[in-house]
Amino acid sequence: MQPFEIPAGEAVAALAHFNRQAGGLLIYPGEILAGVRTRAVRGRFAPLDALARMFRGTDIVAARDDRTGALLLRRRASPPAADPDFTPVIPMKPKHPLGQLASLLAFALAPQLHGQAAAPGSAPAPEDQTVKLSPFVVQTDTDTGYAATSTLAGSRLNTDLRDTPAAISVMTREFLIDIGAVNVTEALGYGLNTEKDFSDFTGNGLYSNDLVIQMRGFVGASLGRNYFGWFGAHDSYNVERLDFSRGPNSILFGVGGPGGIVNTTTKQARLGRDRTEVQARVASWDDTRATLDVNRTLGKKLALRVNGVWQDKKSWRDFEYQDRLGGALAVTFRPFRNTTVRLDSEYSDIKENKAQPWPAADRISPWLNAGSPLSQTYGAAVAGTANNSSRAMVYDPASGLGPLSYFGGRISNSGPVAIGLANNPIAITDETLLPRRSNLAGPAFGTDQSFYNYAIFIEQRLLENLDLEAAYNRQHERRYTVRPIVFDGIALRGDPNVFLSDGRRNPNAGRSYVEGVTQIENRNQIRDDYRVTASYQLDLTQRSQWFGRHRFAALLARRDNENLTPGNFTERNLTPHLLNNPAVYSNDLTSGNNTIVRRTYLDFSGSDLDRRGLHDIRLHPITGQRGVTSGFVRNADSSRDELTRLDSMMAAVQSSFWKERLWLTGGVRTDKQRAWGSGGARQDPVTRVWSQRVRNANYTYNEGSTRTYGGVFHATKWLSFYYNNSGNFLPNSQRSDLIGGDLIGNRNGEGQDAGIKLSLFGNRINANLGWYETTDQNRQVGIDASWTNHVNAIWRTLGEPGRQISVYADSQDLSGDGYEFELTANITPEWRTSFNWSMTKQITDNVSPRTVAYMAAHRATWEARGALDLDRTGTALTAPTVAAALQNATVIVDSLLAGNGNIRRGLREHSGNLFTNYNFSRTSRFAGFGLGAGANYRGDTVLGYDSSQRNKPIYGSSHILVNAMVRYARKITAKKLDWRIQLNVDNALGEDELLVTDADQNRPYRFVYLTPRRWSISNTISF
Incomplete structure (x- = not known):
């Protein structure tokens, strides 16, 4: 008698679970299981009894071969004939280690035996027809409920x-x-x-x-x-x-x-299985979706699988949507017993408008707080406003005014700023000014993305224990993004001008508006991966149990990543000469004066979406109006023609000893990266528009060697201990003038894990409790440009302009440690549960060591010349002397060093998740129904630091989101259809608080919206 936990389902998949839990090989004719579904089995049974319970109500019966002890399956009408030449394959519960290994192999082979086992009435398949488990592929059929194997x-x-x-x-x-x-x-x-x-x-x-x-x-x-x-x-x-x-x-x-x-x-194509699944889904806010999954076997050696998706998804935010059309084709071809060829391919086209997750910035409150005064004479100052120094042409198609400049007028363009957010304005939380659903970037702010991927895998068994996989993968992504407003420009502003610059009365005086300069970003990336992996298994237990079993892996790989991005293009007036003011509007299209600013005056009280965000520039081109014609030009050196080549070698070994109670894993790896950058872009002598870059002939070189080692000790059948240590790296291609132009060096990651694994109640409950420690060393950081300006001014003053800093980079280290707990339980065939919890700490250390050393190396020289008047040419600096500039630079560095020992901004110390689902059994009065519930807990977040208390961390509040699921499933016997309808409700309790993400001791600055309560209903038919 032994424990079994086998879910109901397709016979082939259920038998995989049976083999794993029984510990032996089951032989059966593959074709007899087509369309057969088994019952759930839970409890302690003899293996033959468990099989009988699984196939109760079908015409499949289980028997034991009297001579060999092996288990066989057959149809009732045609019992298998005895074969006098039959050789035992694997008896149940083998005691010899080789038998145990074969049993494990049998479990993995179970999904493949369908269509490849012995024909009815014949002996089991001879050895040369057996398909063995690939060491390079995970068989997801063996996943049970929420537990993967x-x-x-x-x-x-x-x-x-x-x-x-x-x-x-x-x-x-x-x-x-x-x-x-x-x-x-x-x-x-x-x-x-x-x-x-x-x-x-x-x-x-x-x-x-x-x-x-x-x-x-x-x-x-x-x-x-x-x-x-x-x-x-x-x-x-x-x-x-x-x-x-x-x-x-x-x-x-x-x-x-x-x-x-x-x-x-x-998803992969499965041999021996014909299956179709169609799903239609509707959800909150006009979200509709349909998917298709078709698997077909063509003969005994070829299988195809086609997946497709269509989605038309809206959102609770204005203008936000995602349209998706995609398809995937997978092929599995097994031309010979030891050869498998797999194809994985996909194409998707995605169009979307993605609203930023935080409210728009505040550029209006000083004017509102002053009572929203109006400037009765163009340019006359009023409280809460500033002088408009921009010559750009502003265009609001709804006003019918045509493009015009607001130069010299008044603007509401200020508000409280967050020092911790690079002096960006704070977010508006007053929903009487800005409704929560608003998306000021408007309908044009979106991305049109397409990608295709195809990969081919060729697996070959060369010898009994030697396998080889050769694989190639290509990804190609094109992404076209329209950003009518960038960065902190998504803000609410007010117009205090009663008159326009040309003397006309302003019909929008006193109204709020949004405006922005449109950028179009093109991205074109191609990634090619070439990979050869070898696996060799060596069993030395025949010589001695102490010598163990060993699996070796070796890998050679190359990745070519091409960035062929055309660059960023900004909307400009292409006909500045028609404005007849060449002193201001020259033929230089990169000049800020030739910028076109799009503007929309807002009205959230009505149903007109056109007044709820920046207008759609695609619907409102400017063609010769008041001498302005709009177009897009590459106004900066933003194109790329780059190639990054990564060559990798890896060797790994996994060994088991002491009857597989001790497992040791180790590996070494070397990665060599060559990066060909790009340059050579030129500006047109008249328009100053930038040309496309070309790839450099020379490359930068980085390499790194990493290692992994660890082990698992199974102290008992239910208790195991583990330890793991590993590293990786990221090349830093940035150079630093501070150290003579040398590369910053690799960013290095190091980590170790230790803990216990629990497997309880016949593997129905699996849990891990672990401790970890991770370091991120030499992480590249920048510095406030004010520091660079002060240092360069000092060098100019000292008559050494050649020592000015033009390119700056430095680094810092992050270190983290914590605890993680995870539990996955298939408590009964009807009840599944997943739970996890983490405690995380992370601090910053070794901030800007090159900057600190640089200051120390030159401080004495600078102090000796401190009385000299500072050369402030071309800067906005106010420091009068070298000594004052040195003092300001020191303050900036000291503020950086105050970050040493800080907990990282945005870190959550605690988080946890729970989801549980119960499906009522067939004998229950609620048969076919399933109920599920989940919760996502997020603990206090580090929002910023209190500078008045030595940068003491400031924490935000925690929150919990509760989710629910209800399902009904049944078999429509007449059509041999499986039908399932499922309702999911996320944020079921309707939590709607604004989550603070950034703050200092004075106030919060940035918030994130929680997605409101959302429901979805999916209707699935499979056959």
Whole structure:
């Protein structure tokens, strides 16, 4: 008798669970299982009894071969004939280590035996027809409920999670379905010590990247797809599961951030299975979506899988939407017993308007607080306003005024600023001024993105224990982004001018408005990956149990990443000569005077969307109005033609000793990077518009060697101890004048993990409790330009202009440690639970060491000439002498050094997630129903620092979001259809507080909106 926990489902997948839990090989004719579904089995049974319970109600029966003891499956009408030449394959519960290894192999083979096992009435397949488990592929069919069994993330080879020392968490397909996640971003809400990052106060990362992730508090975690590097976030329509590898992991990627990596396993074509799934989904705010998943086997050697998605998604924010059309094709071809060829390909077209997650900036409150006074004479000063020194042409199509300059008029363009946010204005929280749903950037602020990907994998078994995989992957992304307003320009302003600059009366005097200068950003990236991986298995237990079993992996890889970006283009007046004022509006199109500013006066009281944000520039071109014709020019040296080539070598070994109670993993890796930059752009002699860059002939070179080592000790069947140590690096191509133009050097990540693993109640409950420590050394940072200006002014004063600093870079270190707990439970066949909790600390150290050394090296020279009058040419400096400039520069550096020992801004010390689901059994009066509930807890966040108390951290408040799920599923027998309808409600309690993200001792500055209560209903049919 032994414990079994086998869910109901397709027979092939259920038998994979049976083999793993029974510990033996089951032989069956593949075709007899087509369309067969098994019952759930839970409890302690003899293996033969467990099989009988699984197939109760079908025409499949289980038997034991009297002579060999092996288990066989057959149909009732045609019992298998005895074969006198039958050779025992693997008896149940083998005691010899080789038998145990074969049993493990049998478990992995179970999903593949369909269509490849013995024909009815024949003996089991001879050895030369057996297809063995690939060491390079994870079989997701063996994932049970929320529990995954294996991963590639620990050693690049398919390994049981319980034998892997690295910190790895898996979200299975069933878990992703239950939480209703349609993309990786939504799934992150349940990630252990992982979340979407909002610490980039500029907002630039929100538009240049699909997803910015922080893991363990380190920003910039890597993204992967089938363990190739990846550009952006994935949609779930083509996702089988997600693997979260926390901390540095050089076996996976030697070049990467220290936080970790989120890898997506895409759907693969399955041999021996024909299956179709169609889903339609509707959700809050006119969100509609449809997906298709079709798997077909063509003969015995070829399988195709087609996935598709169509989405038309609106949002609770004005103008925000996402339209997606995508398709994926996967192919599995097994021409020979030891050869497998797989294709993974996808194309997607995504159009979206993405609202910034925080309220617009305040550029109006000083004027409002003064009573909104109007300037009755053009240019006359009134309280709360400033003089407008811009010559740019302002265009508001709704006013019918045509393009005109507001030079010399009054503007409401100021408000409180946040020193900790590079002096950016604070956000508006008064919803009588700015409704929460507003999106001032308007309908044109969006991205048109398309990408395609194709990868081919060729796996070949060369010898019994030697496997080889050759793989190639190409990604090509084009991204066209229109930004009518950039950076902190998304702000609310007021117009105090009663008259216009040309003497006409201003019809919009006293009204609020939004304005911006439109930029178009083009991105074109191509990434080619070439990878060869070898796996060799060596079993020395035949000589001695102490010699163990060993699996070796070796990898050679090359990645070519081409950045062929045309650059950024800004809207300009292409016909300045028609304004007949060449002294102001010259033919230099890069001049700020030739800028076109788009403006819309706002009205949130009506239903006219055109008055709720900046107008759509695509609908309102300027063609010769008042001498102005709009167009887009490359007004800066922003194009790129770059190639980064990364050559990698890796060797790893995983060994098991003492009857697989001790598992040791180790690896070494070398990565060499060559980077060809670009330059040579020229400006047109008349228009001053920049040309496209060309690639440099010379390259910069970086290399790094990293290592990984760790182990797992299974003290008992239910208690294990683990330890892991690993590193990685990121090249820094930036040079620093402070140290003679040398490269800053590599950014290095180091991490170690230790803890315990628990496997309780027959593997129904699995838990990990771990401690970790991670360092991020030599992380590149900048400095306030004021410091550079003061230092350069000193050198000019001393008659040494050649020592001025033109390029600056320095570094700092981050170190973090904490605890993580994760529990995954398939408590019963009906009840699933996932829970995780993390405690995280992270501090900044060794801030700007080169700057400190530079100041110390030159201080005596500067102090000796301190009485000299400072050369302030071309600057806004006010320091009168060298001594005063030195004092100001010292204050700036001292403020940097005050950051030593600080907890990183944006860090959460505590976070946790829970989701549980119960599906009522077939015998229950509620058969077919499932209920689920979840919660996402986010602890206090470091918002900033109190400079009056030696930079004491300022914390924000915690919050909890509660989610719910209800499902009904049944089989429509007449059509042989499985039908499922599911309701998900996120933020079920309707939490709507503004979450503060930045503050000092005086006030909060930046906030993030919580997404309101949201529901979705998905209707799924599979057959």
